[in-house]
Amino acid sequence: MTTQFKLAAALILSGMIVAGCQRPAEKTEAPAAAATSPTAASADVHPFTIGALHAAALKDGDIVLENVAGQSPWADTAGVAEVLRKTGDPKIHLSVQPLLIRGDNKVVLIDTGAGGAMGTANKLPASLAAAGVQPAQVTDILISHGHGDHLGGLVQNEALAFPNAAIRMSTAEWAAVQANGELATLVPVIAPKVQTFEPGAQITPSITAVALQGHTPGHTGYEIVSGQDRLLYFGDALHSSVISVERPDFVNAWDNDSDAAIATRFALLGRGATQSLRTYGVHFPFPGLGTFRRQADGFVWVPEVAATAP
Template sequence: MTFYARIAAASLILAAMGAAACSPEPEKREATSTPPAALSHPDIHAFRIGQIQAVALKDGEMAFPATNREMSPWSDTAEVSALLTASGQADGQIHLSIQPLLVRDGERVVLIDTGAGGQMGTEGKLLASLRAAGVEPGQVTDVLISHAHGDHVGGLAGKDGALTFPNAVVRMSAAEWEFAKAGAAEAGAAPLLAAITPRVQTFAPGAQVTPSIKAVPLAGHTPGHSGYEIVSGTERLLYIGDAMHSSLVSVQRPELVNGWDSDGAPGVTTRQGLLNRGASESLRVYGVHFPFPGVGRFQRRDDGFVWVPES
């Protein structure tokens, strides 16, 4: 199976999770108010969005040769390689980090995406990162899914098939849930669907999914792909999911069609819109695949844009 097929097939919700089954509910404990290792742990990064506490949680990394047409989503491999070299990246590899986002929204402990679950060549660090942030899996109340690809839903279940976050509601857009069910059904995943369905709550585009988090439709990558905008007072942060993958290629050459997008033209439009809005509003952005911890802003530079991570 090619790298493209592994990352982009709709049936990855099956491949990443296996035959998931509901596990007994553990005793609930209150999540600690401050990550105990926030200043020292290499795989977490605590920050604030107004009064909201958030933590970037490292799950792992993926890397692949920019010149390999089967692995790279950008067909113009020569241009991508030149861009990497000009940016000082001499190894010729496209590096993508994976960092789900933890958000404490009032009484809710929210996890946005769940990583790859140790698959697709990643390290499977999410649960260790979550615990370093002071949260046990049973304390997560809401899991927000941007889309149903394996590097975003893989952490929903362990290798034994038990649900990783047994007390959490799993929320995704209605269109994405239909997309996920269609892919899983084609793979004969009736048991998986039976296990997940009681946990899933779908929403319409633009829905307010928690008191401080609003779903933002970001067209192109999958039929129901969603970003999430987190707002507290006058501060906000936009989680962009897979609207962009590379902090270099996706930002500096947004017009390049991404082969991992289910619909390339809307994907280009979405990237261009995010860059214009982000730069015009100096909007804080969370890039789940950008270099860890993925927090920063887009800035206009010459006739294009660059990614500027927070220091």
């Protein structure tokens, strides 16, 4: 992971639902079976439901970092070591798992993994196939932000990996992606498919964009609601299920605006714990599902199911 991979808080609590995408969606139809069929579980695919929606965590790979300057984004390596001591592993482990959602006559993929970069295994294509979906069946790709472990899988062999999908990201994030010289070869490939939106936009009948400020200029989470069920995909507002949750005050060098990112983390943890909100951590231990709980000295993440070892 390079230094470009860098999440105020009031928008989490007050800006959750605002009208309208900036541009209408391209009409792309997927076979009905692909939109509604349940998925079989495997080592790299974890199916679950959100109301009437069929969802699946799709493993792309793992990022493993030493807790030392130059690798860890947290400058307080001694503080991080103290937090990690209880895990029995001194290394920083960040899983990478895009989220698949099927329903509303759409096949939606939230983020696309690293495409094999950053030490990951490029498992997403196989995980997607195991979930019963072909790349051409994906109708919408929702990008949380423009870092390589989230949009790296958009392009393969200099062509669109998901040829029929609209690629959606916030207006501010698309501007940042276009200005990033390290993404110069990716931008012209994806540009014809990009559709931008403003914070709070209703992306699909079940998915609303949520501004989670601080990590990148237009960093976005996605709240998925079906019936009485809801799930918040919070992107890189929190990286580690241990460090980010138990010490949200730690400065993270990957954040573009540290003060805003810290405020976002505290607000997100507070809302999650107060509402017992089901959440999805793209970098939390696979499959990334769980809730936040208050404890005497702060917060802790409670996984919904036992994490799968890398």
